[in-house]
Amino acid sequence: MTLAYACILIAALLPYLWTAIAKALGERYDNRDPRAWQARQQNPRSQRAYAAHLNAFEAFAPFAAGVLMAQSAGVGEARVAALAVAFVALRVLHGLCYLAGWHRTRSLVWLGGLSCVLALMLSATLAFAGARA
Known part of the structure; x- marks a missing residue:
């Protein structure tokens, strides 16, 4: 499950990528009150990067839970890894769509990511139910 665990790590770091972009696109950053600073930003790309953040x-939490559920239920490593990689790829694309202002595409990509999480959790549920039968 090394690849799936690497995907959890990447997904955990993605919020920090988007906030770094929000800060870089905004006016001179003020670390004394970052939330108020972000609220004052007028640059739409900074605002969208913060929303992606x-x-x-x-x-993140449902994704990490889905990977761990699937692994502990004995779902095949290849399936877990494929869904984890797909989730991370879709979440990167989701952030890029946010930055670009592509709201319809962003929503479809978001749905794809959610589908990966649901597939992980459903696979775990079915694997667990099959093991108990």
Whole structure:
């Protein structure tokens, strides 16, 4: 499960990538009150990068749980790795769509990422149910 664990690490770091971009695109950054600083930003790309940052945090916990559930339930390593890689790729694309302002595409990509998480969790549930039968 090394690849799936690497994907958890990458997904954990994605929010920090998007916030670094938000800070770089905004006016001179003020670390004394970063939330108020972000609220004052007028650059739409900075605002969208910050939104991607928040969304990446929201998506991380269910993804990590899905990978760990699938692994502990004995789901095949190749399936878990494929879904984990797909999730990370979709989440990177999601952030890029946020930055570009492609809201419809972003929503479709978000749905793809959610589908990966649901597939991980459903695979774990079915594997666990099959093992108990």
